[in-house]
Structure formats: structure tokens, C-alpha cells
Amino acid sequence: MSWEQQGQGQGQGYGYGYGYQEPAPSPYPQSYGHEQGYAQQPYGQPQYGQPQYVQQPYPQEYAEREQEVDVEAEATASMPVVEPEPEAVVEPEPVVVPGAGEAGGAKQPKPPVRDRYFDTLRALALIRVVTYHTFGWAWAGMVFPSMGIMFSLAGTLMAKSLERPALKVVKSRLRRLLPPFWFWGVFVVLAMLIHDWMPNWEIVYWIVPLGDPPGNAWGEQAWEILWYLRTYLWFVLLSPLLLRVFRLAPLPVLALSLAPILALGFVWAGPDNRLGSGLWDLSTYLFCWMLGFAHRDGVLQRMKPAVVVVLSLAALGFGGWYALSHQAEFGTYDLDENPLAQAFWSAGFVLLLMWAKAYFGIDFAWLTRFRRTDRLVTVFNARAVTIYLWHEIALILAVPLIDRFWEVPAFETYLPLESQWFMFGIGWLLIGAFVLMCGWVEDVAAKKKPKLLP
Template identity: 75%
Template sequence: MSWETDQQGYPPQQGYPQQGYPQQGSGYGYGGYEQPQQQPQYVQQPYPQQYVDYEQPYETASLPAVEPEPEAAVAVLEEEAAKEKQPPKPAGRDRYFDTLRAIALVRVVTYHTFGWAWCGMVFPSMGIMFALAGTLMAKSLERPAFKVVKSRMRRLLPPFWFWGFFVVTAMLIHDWMPSWQIVFWIVPLGDPPGNQWGVQAWEILWYLRTYLWFVLLSPALLWIFRKAPIPVLALTLVPILILKFVWAGPYNRFGNELWDLSTYLFCWVLGFAHRDGVLQRMKPFLVVVLSLAAIGFGGWYAFTHQAEVGTYDLDENPLAQTYWSAGYVMLLMWAKAHFRIDFAGLTRFRRLDRIVTIFNARAVTIYLWHEIALILAVPLIDQFWNVPAFEKYLPLESQWFMFGIGWVLIAVFILLCGWVEDVAGKKKPRLLP
């Protein structure tokens, strides 16, 4: 997820300008202009000086053989003037990427509610979010690297501090004794510490920690990638093989960071490849074959090594996750570039487009608070049992009901806490973007 709304940011963040501009009428001061009648000298002489204001030579706009009515001539001139004076259209948001990010967030909440092992294979959310963030990071690094890294950290850390204040306070109330490692609650370059009582809330912070490291490493990674794009992209699949079969790394925070960075390094650099047009220049047959080969290897490894982790869940098998995500995300990014998919038609469905907008502008808030929403859903549903009508008519035992209550609470957190993302992005705080 790009928090870009640069958020994948972690992605910019952001209201989204609509394509197109309002038509401009006679705002250029020609409403009272009347072309004189019975004046043949207008055909013989250069056009009046006013026409020079349109910055076109006289020859390109000579009078037609049949002179139009005065009102029609004025209308034509005003229309041409409006076209000349219009500013260029902004690039706007890419709704394809925005939609992928929104689906990824829904999949994350779904997985944390039901625990379905196949969720990661249907839609590898983390790989997709890292790829989107990598694309936006490559675009942003057209500006000075220091300013870009500073901007990314500013967008990420205030929402994290705001969320962390409540989590740390709750853990302190429940007998947590912090040590010097509490500094990781300020800048999460390592896994922030906590007690078992709050583990469900803080265990998701691996994503923010990995994202932050990728942001810091991106100026160097992008420089290396542009030296030899295809070889570097292929080499990003090697570190996970080394960790798996050669050296597993230390059993500490640094080791955890190595595993996570190695798992999603390909997806992040794939974002660079998309931004620089590398995927678009690759032969379609080669892309499809390599992608399917990576997906096949990742799926084969996940199902044939279940004994090691007890499941085929990709989240429990980094090597399988790396290759499955690599192939899956490569197909999505290549299809975007090759077929020029932009989902611009999404704007015709106003409510759906609005939901996608909110998900992207509040991506950090949704990710941080969704686990707390699911935690709070359980005692809230327990209270429903005390109401006879609720007990009789509501499916209180169903996980789907908890899923629905969880989204209601997520919506509440968006309203109560989402404004922090606006402040972090130097925007006016709003309940909804």
C-alpha cells in the first residue's frame, strides 16, 4: 500500500481531480463585438488588431469564401480563443492503481477476520501494495531524494504516532514494562516492542517497518536499477533463496527485516520497472511465461512444504510468497502498461468511485486501525446477546456478522482518526477526503 497518496503509500493523499474542464463562454470580453455590415475593406485588409491576441498568424484564420453572419463569426472566434487559453489538463489519479490498493485493503481485513489460507493466493495484497508504492516512489524521485524521503516519513509517522499512543497506553495499563527499545515506537526501523496482551494490534507493524526501509533505500536502489534494469530485477529474487538455503540470518530484529525486505524486494523494484517503461518494452510472450513460471513455483513450494509450517498459507512461507507475488504482480503491472488500463470509467459509478477515493486517502488509517476494530467487535457483539431481539434475529455467532461490525468500526475510526493523515500531508483536516 502505497501510502502515497503520494500516498500504495502509502498510496498520495488525496482528493482526486476529475478529468476535463468546464466550458468557458464569452469570458474574453467579446460579448459586445459586432462586425460592421457592408464593409468590403475587411476582406481586402488584414484582420483587426484584436485577432492578434489569439497568437495565431492571419493566414491560418483567413475569412471563408462565404462570409458568416456577424454573431456566428464572433462565436467561432470565442471558441477558438477558449481552446487557446485553456491550461493543460493535469495528469490526475490512476484509478487502476487506486482500485488495486482498495481491494488489497479489503483483502487484508478479510484475511484477519476469517484466516482463510487461500486469500493470499487469490490476491497477494502485500506484494501489490509494495509494487504500487515502488511505482510512486520512482515517480517522486524525479525530485531531490532527501526531500522525497522526508516527505514520505512525514506522511507515515504522525498517523503511526497517533495510533501508537493509544496502543502503548493500553499496554502500559496492562502491566507492560518497556525498555530502551521503546524508541522503535518513535521511528519503526525495527519491530516495536510490546506485551502479549497487545500482540494482535502491533503485530501488523512489520509492513510499516518494511515500507520505511524501502523508502530509505530507494534512492540507491533506483540508481542501481537504472544501470541494468532487467538483470537487477532478476537478481532481486536471489536474496530470499540465500536466506532460505544458505544463511538464515540472525534471530533478532535485523533478521526479521532481512526476511521481509527479501520477500518483497522484487515487487518494490517491479514498481520501478513499471514507472520507467521496462515492462512495456518487454515481449508479451516472455512476460507471461516468466510470470506463470514464478506463480507455478511459488504454488508448488507452498503446497509441497506444508509440513514445515503446517499450512500452505503464503504468509507463513516467505519463499513461496516471494515467487507467487512476483509472478502475480508482474502480470498486473504488465497488463496495466501493455493494455493501458486506467479504470477511468470508474468515475461513472459515483458511489463506488467515492469508496475507492476514501480507501486511498485513508489507507494508513484503515491499515493501522483495522485490527483494533476487529478486536473491539468481539466484546461489542457479546453485549448484543443481552438484547433478546438481537439474540433471536441477528447471526451473532457468524464470523460474517463480526466482519460487518468490524467494517462499521473501521468507518468510525476513519471519521475519528483519518484527519491525522490530512495533517501529515499538510492538508486541511477533514472527516472524509
């Protein structure tokens, strides 16, 4: 949230819908609250009954598909997005084609397949974001710290992409993120202009959100989520340097990535402006981003289970204690109002999730047996940016739509119009409509053929 708009130290973790209450002021100058599967194709088989095996030609379609997947994996980020990563792939083992080469076989890579573990985490994170913005449950962040999870997923895929030239990767990330943001921003900016907003030079942040884009109070519920895009964008720009530093001494650097949030919490709170807001967000989720690097480089897989459990419980314990013991200061134990507690709780929670993925090799491959669920997870990941950007507008529009329902006697009698759960359901119907109407922009940004649904 822009520091001019939110006021000095104002937090943002409020719920939406009926029963909205203004949150207690926070001493921190930032806002919280809040990113196609490939089936295994058969390879050409050797021709038996001949004097020797003959290697079948590697079809051109596989080479094109691998190139396409490589580009998509490079460009992946989720949600709300940020860029939440629409494509997550696991690297397959090479397959040996008999009779090719003197060594008895030439290794050919299999087509990549989806990593459904990452896809499922991202889908759940987006659902949790929409749920929190509907009900405003303070405990939601402790049950599932969605933003920390999304940053860690983006970090591991960024590390994968940086096996390619860094400049090319950064340009690809910008290409995937900015067009959906611009498309969404046109509607929000025009609506605020109609409602008496007068922009100044800071409107440039609506072109490249390196700082909080400005706006007026009328559109605040729509644009206050942009802190995630701004933070994600800075992580993308800093990743080539961060990854190089991380690989010098992985474990010490990973531990030290919690130092900035401790410094802001106990030493110096930073400036009360856009720079300060950005520093708080980057510091809060730096460990989660670096944890993505650690997963990609195999650092987590080499850690002993006992060490991981102890460190994770310690981080969770400190984060939970700090949130509960500072309720008087923040007016709530909501992690989205307390960045220091958020940083440590997310660190402990995400550490367990990422370590379990690396250590046990969890891939959720069984999910493909449930077609509808698998399809839903695919749509959530391929339309993560759209869902994240448009979900607040969907919740905003749900209120006047439900007000119209009161004018229909049958609806008033038989529908639970006063229930926030009813609003939650209407909100998801509107989100689905936005996915159908606006999701194609993500395809265009990825240089793919626009589709109604992926």
C-alpha cells in the same frame, strides 16, 4: 512482529475472531499476514473574430492545484498503508494553446487526473487484508497477494517522486507516515502500560519504526501488523540507491532482486533478531518494489507479451509448488507463513497486473461513472494508513461488542451472532468509525485542511 515477542521462528499468519488457533511454528524469524480526484477543468478559449488569436492567461488556481497535486503525489505511498499511497495520478498529455508563440502554440500541461486502476487495486488490497485477519483463510493470499500489490504500487509512485530531490522526497514520506503512526501508537502503548507492560530503551522504535516496536502479548494482535510500516520505511530510505542501481541495467537487476530471498531460503537464514526479521521482509517484497520502478520507467511496456506470460507463470508455479510441498514444514500452505513461496507467488501475480497496466493502458476511467463506488475507492485511498492501522483494533473491539448483543433477547434470536461474517460486518462498521474519528490525522500529516471524509 518483534522477534523477542513472537519467539524463534514463529510465523504470524493467523486468523482472528472466533475459532482462533495458534499457528504451527515456522523456521523463519519474521511475521507475515499482514497502504480526490481532479476533474478536467476548461482552459481559456481563444477569442475568435479578432485579427489573431489571443492566449488566455493560465489561471493561478491551476498552478496552485498542480503544485498541490505534485506535493501529494510525492507524498503518496497504502494500507494497511504502507504507506499505502493515498494519491495516484497519471501524467496527462500537454495541450496546445493556439496563437501563443512563434511556433504556433505553447504547450500547457493539463491538470492531473486520478489513476483509478491503481486506486482500485489498493482498495481491494486493504479489503483483502481485513478479510484475512477476520477469517484466516489460507488461500486468500493466493487469490490476491495484497502486500505484494501494495509494495509494487508504492514502488512506482516512489520512482515518480524521485524525479525531485531525494532528501525532500524521503522527508515528505516520513511526514506522511509517522504522525498517523504516532497518533495510533499513543493509544496502543498506553493500553499495554495499563496491562502491565514495562518498556525499555527499545521503546524508541515506537518513535521511528526502523525495527519492530516492542510490546506485550496482550496487545500483540494490534501491533503485529507494524512489520509492514517498518518494511515500507526501509524501502523508502533505500529507494534513491535502489533506483540508481536499477537504471544501470533494468531487466538484470529486476531478475536479481529475487536472489536475496533465495539466499535466505537455501543458503543462510539470517540472524534471529530484529535485523533478521527485517532482512526477510525486505527480501520477500524487493521484487515487487523494483517492479514498481520497472513500470514507472516503461520497462514493462517494452516487454513482449509471450515473455511476460512465461515468466509470470514460472514464478507462480514455483511459488505455488513450494507452498504446497512444504505444508508439513510450515503446518499450512498459507503464503504468509512461507516467505519464499510468498515472494515468487507475489512476483508472478504482480508482474501480470503491472504489465497489463503498462501494455494495455488500463486506467479504469469508467469507474467515475459509478459515483458511490468511485467515492468509496477515493475514501479507501485517502484513508489507507488509518484503515490499515486501526482495522485490527476494530476487530478486537468487535468481539466484546458482539458479546453484549447476546444479552439482548431480540438480538440473540434474530441476529447471527455466532457467524464470523457478522463479526466481519461489525468490524467494518468500527473501521468506518475510526476513519471518521482518526482519519483527519492523515490530512494534517499531508499539510491539508482536516476533513471528516476526503
